[in-house]
Amino acid sequence: MKKRAEGRRVSDLGEDALIEKLVAKLVASKRNQDVVAGPGDDCAVMKSARSGFYELLKTDCVVEGVHFLQGTRAEQVGRKAICRAVSDIAAMGGVPRFATVTIALGTEHSVAEVEAWYAGMAGAAQQFNVEIVGGETSSLPEKRGAVISVSMTGEVEKENCVFRSGARMGDAIAVTGRLGNAFASERHLHFTPRLKESRWMVSESKNCRPSSMMDLSDGLSKDLPRLLRVDGWGYQIDPERIPLNEDADLDGAIKDGEDYELLMTFPSLDEAEWKVAFPETPLTVIGEVVRETSEPLDPGGYEHFRR
């Protein structure tokens, strides 16, 4: 049996199971009192020297052939690399601060393409007030291929930090914006991370304060169970209420991923207050936190390693 387990490929196991195994190894080494939330949330959360604040830390990557295709406009690729990390900082209720970028690429990549990635990153960093403070480049052994890894720090007032844990029985489940068909429509390349909306909810709103939050990157059917798993709850979703993009169908809204909208639970929610603050961005209640999921969404969201 042992031998068989050792022979398994990552493609047999899938991303969630792989991450669970790796997290187990990391948690085993955990002993630092300064860590508030380690692996498993959108960002790592640490105590800060700044009184009343937490530090946030996030690492992420975009890979050619997985997160973008050869031929994708390079500036948009760079923009996406930064915006994905900003979206994770937003998903904690935080504000991004500094970023570092590691690029590994095949020797035949054009210099102009790499420069355009950086231009896209610099533009997005400026838009969200992030400073890119360092980077590293490495070659890949192949002629083609590219991995852009972004690491980002941020901060959040302790009382405004929203974790994946925190949902309670009966909480409303809601999403920002509209879902589905992000990859084919190329919305995944020019989405705006919900930083403004998140900050408003955690620090300004009277009655739009989420009890738990994450960003939607792998599709509702995969991400929603991740959100509720932390507290051991289930969900009851009304599919008819899921807000669809104009070019998307329900199946896509549930499975496609790459939406980078916020998925939240709310003990109470004043939809009118939201509408005044963000008249053009929907916030839609799509269901409720329940003890056990009786009708699971079809789990066909994007999964790394499964082919």
Next chain:
Amino acid sequence: MKKRAEGRRVSDLGEDALIEKLVAKLVASKRNQDVVAGPGDDCAVMKSARSGFYELLKTDCVVEGVHFLQGTRAEQVGRKAICRAVSDIAAMGGVPRFATVTIALGTEHSVAEVEAWYAGMAGAAQQFNVEIVGGETSSLPEKRGAVISVSMTGEVEKENCVFRSGARMGDAIAVTGRLGNAFASERHLHFTPRLKESRWMVSESKNCRPSSMMDLSDGLSKDLPRLLRVDGWGYQIDPERIPLNEDADLDGAIKDGEDYELLMTFPSLDEAEWKVAFPETPLTVIGEVVRETSEPLDPGGYEHFRR
């Protein structure tokens, strides 16, 4: 001419020129008063909320086929990924704190191998008191291949922070340990970052305080000019004084790279004081900071992208 420039591949340009181009793009977007040192030093240095301290931030990666070979013992690969970043924190005089890890890998990698990488990372993290607080995994479009990107935060007392800038005319140039043949001997897999030595120099020593410092990763002939370029100085090296590993020759000590020793300049240096503190680790003066380099070391150190 424009078209020709756009058609250039990264392999035509080489790593130093590529980084210079990218840094130019980043610096153009720089405007944050909290950044003390941005791209170009071993770590980014930022003002800290902790009074009297700077924050450090480093990103780095190891790539299969470049920094380690297929078949390399996986725990050592993980160890190297962490130790490279620790070495960069040490090169600022700092102390490492938190790390995040992004892994992109081909679908046919074995789960056991990935788990062993993490075990090696967890072990090295524990040794140097680093907490791994988060991670991300992604697939690569190929069956094989692996990129492990590590991002690390650290901190250093303001007065103890040592930059690449700071060397003065007449300063002694010195290195820790011995150089050469690190890759073939596999020392690149089990080196110990010079964290202890660095901290002693910046915070305890009476007369072993470097004016500038970096870690040697690409070979003396490539790294030394990088160190002195910042202040516009040259070097006069006495090749006979370069400390060689038992299995290395002078050519290798100058060109091989992957030594992860500290390269420093000193206004004054009490070698006897060092010897008492570290009786088993040599600190060797190999030359002097001069106005202009008249005999450059053969620039054959490892260069990414050049083949």
